[in-house]
């Protein structure tokens with residue numbers, strides 16, 4: 001077990017209660033997806049795990065020391081005046097890593113994220129998928145144990161999204177990271193996840209957990225199998241159930 005949320009509640013000053021009774025364990029090395037209706041508190045749950053906000057009630061506990069954590073947002077949030085290498089270096093700069101080492105690690109992260117040769121490119125010169133790759137490179141450059149991703153591929157066309165799905169799975173396997181991934185896509189969660197947590201409508205809590213066993217090495221052929229269809233069907237049914 002890496003971390004657990006126990007009976008977590010969270011309201012905002014506006015009076016909106018985003019989460020109530022949210023209980024969820026995250027195991028080390030999992031690829032856990034969070035799905036649920038819009039506004040049910042998925043982004044709030046990620047921000048609680050990241051420690052960006054604190055719960056009003058309940059607890060967010062880590063099994064050991066809080067792990068090095070990366071965060072990837074839906075928008076790539078790049079600095080428009082800086083090239084890909086400088087953008088990918090940001091977390092390392094903030095950690096005080098020396099410039100030469102930060103550049104080497106950022107260049108390696110860009111290559112692993114599929115952007116070798118684009119180190120000097122500015123965000124305006126990159127496609128949406130490539131900008132997201134820079135954002136992923138920035139997150140993995142710091143070698144996080146835990147990677148939190150909030151609908152990172154929602155704005156991409158389907159081929160770009162599928163390519164990024166496969167490349168993300170490769171990074172997950174190679175680095176042994178734990179990934180918590182928010183998505184609206186049943187098919188994306190079915191393809192990527194070892195487990196899917198389905199949220200209720202606001203105030204959000206987990207109403208169903210679906211364990212999946214996708215093949216370790218998968219590609220587009222997996223999307224055509226009965227196993228994949230069954231996984232997507234289970235997730236879809238849980239989303240439609242109105243508890």
Ligand SMILES: Nc1ncnc2c1ncn2[C@@H]1O[C@H](COP(=O)(O)OP(=O)(O)OP(=O)(O)O)[C@@H](O)[C@H]1O
Pocket residue numbers: 012013014016017018036037038039040041042043044045202
């Ligand atoms: N900083 C905030 N201040 C006030 N209300 C907020 C804040 N952040 C989120 N909320 C509200 O809390 C609820 C949950 O928001 P959250 O962004 O976590 O939902 P979500 O599940 O990520 O939704 P979506 O799928 O649309 O991204 C929403 O009603 C939202 O308007």
Ligand SMILES: [Mg+2]
Pocket residue numbers: 042043044150
């Ligand atoms: Mg959200």
